[in-house]
Amino acid sequence: MLRRRESVPFAFVAEADRFRSNVTPPPRERASASQRFGSVLIGMTVVAGLVGSLLFGLPALDHTQSSAATQKSEAAEGR
Numbered sequence: 001m002l003r004r005r006e007s008v009p010f011a012f013v014a015e016a017d018r019f020r021s022n023v024t025p026p027p028r029e030r031a032s033a034s035q036r037f038g039s040v041l042i043g044m045t046v047v048a049g050l051v052g053s054l055l056f057g058l059p060a061l062d063h064t065q066s067s068a069a070t071q072k073s074e075a076a077e078g079r
Helices: 033-061 063-078
Strands: none
Touching: none
């Protein structure tokens, strides 16, 4: 088996933790007021949708109310 003497092409990845750059990245742009308002509005819309689906879905999932209504209707039909 032949042995290669050259280094692995991606050997620099192993040395990445030792590398320090002297170039600082540019500062992040701050979001404008309209962008912040838009993200808050989207978040409130999502939360309102979840709360609304919970409020409309809970009565349909209530087992005691639906079984009582079924028993009353069956009793009324039997008369």
